[in-house]
Amino acid sequence: MYSQVFLLILIVILTVPPQVKLIMSANTTEWITRLFEDPDLLRMGHCQRPEDLNLGMGWLYYAVARLVRPETVVVIGSWRGFAPLIYARALADNVEDGKVIFIDPSLVDDFWKAPQQVRDHFARFDITNVEHYLMTTQEFVETDGYRSLGEVGIVFIDGYHSEEQARFDFEAFEPLVPGSGLILMHDSIQRRSSKLYGPDRVYEYSVKDFVDQLKSREDLQVFDLPFANGLTLVRKSIEAR
Numbered sequence: 469m470y471s472q473v474f475l476l477i478l479i480v481i482l483t484v485p486p487q488v489k490l491i492m493s494a495n496t497t498e499w500i501t502r503l504f505e506d507p508d509l510l511r512m513g514h515c516q517r518p519e520d521l522n523l524g525m526g527w528l529y530y531a532v533a534r535l536v537r538p539e540t541v542v543v544i545g546s547w548r549g550f551a552p553l554i555y556a557r558a559l560a561d562n563v564e565d566g567k568v569i570f571i572d573p574s575l576v577d578d579f580w581k582a583p584q585q586v587r588d589h590f591a592r593f594d595i596t597n598v599e600h601y602l603m604t605t606q607e608f609v610e611t612d613g614y615r616s617l618g619e620v621g622i623v624f625i626d627g628y629h630s631e632e633q634a635r636f637d638f639e640a641f642e643p644l645v646p647g648s649g650l651i652l653m654h655d656s657i658q659r660r661s662s663k664l665y666g667p668d669r670v671y672e673y674s675v676k677d678f679v680d681q682l683k684s685r686e687d688l689q690v691f692d693l694p695f696a697n698g699l700t701l702v703r704k705s706i707e708a709r
């Protein structure tokens with residue numbers, strides 16, 4: 469009896485049309501309010517502002533994911549998940565079963581180390597379409613997860629902010645990004661030193677140096693936004709498609 473009821477519920481859920489699923493998901497204002505109840509999701513230079521529920525750069529992350537409507541978004545690096553949460557929410561709102569591949573080896577602290585805790589963290593915000601890989605990009609490119617990736621519509625690069633790592637992250641995914649896709653690079657417009665990995669491991673942000681090199685490539689369009697520590701949008705120019 470119980471198994472028949474369960475089966476019936478499952479069939480109803482699986483056959484719900486996309487429009488209804490959209491109504492079922494929490495409305496945006498309520499969702500942002502919940503997001504900003506976690507002070508950690510207001511940090512790390514995305515220009516968030518709780519007073520007016522302003523996602524800052526998050527609007528842009530959301531907008532491009534709604535516009536490109538990718539099956540897969542790759543996010544490299546996040547402090548407490550602001551960017552993966554926004555992309556995942558946008559993909560859920562697209563009602564096309566898109567997912568976020570989130571690569572982060574949890575080098576700042578232990579936050580991303582326990583898989584159940586990671587799932588719970590995203591589930592707090594009704595997000596179930598994030599696949600977390602607890603590893604560096606260098607390690608991820610050696611996995612079946614990487615080898616089985618098809619097109620990646622959006623890549624968001626926010627891992628270790630050295631020129632060398634930015635280049636590695638970019639080159640690992642650039643071949644998978646279609647002409648309609650985008651690569652976004654965070655903390656990309658100025659050099660500065662960071663104590664994120666501890667006072668004894670100060671390092672210099674040098675993503676900008678890599679971005680400057682991209683600007684000399686004729687097959688790319690590269691566009692900086694000068695907010696906080698900057699965001700750069702990169703796409704393949706039409707001739708390169």
Ligand SMILES: C[S@@+](CC[C@H](N)C(=O)[O-])C[C@H]1O[C@@H](n2cnc3c(N)ncnc32)[C@H](O)[C@@H]1O
Pocket residue numbers: 511512513514544545546547548549550551571572573574575576603604605606626627628633654655664
């Ligand atoms: C804390 S984020 C930088 C802050 C970021 N602006 C934000 O919004 O969260 C940097 C993340 O990159 C991760 N990371 C460091 N080296 C990496 C690598 N080689 N591959 C992937 N992720 C890396 C760290 O574990 C860390 O969580």
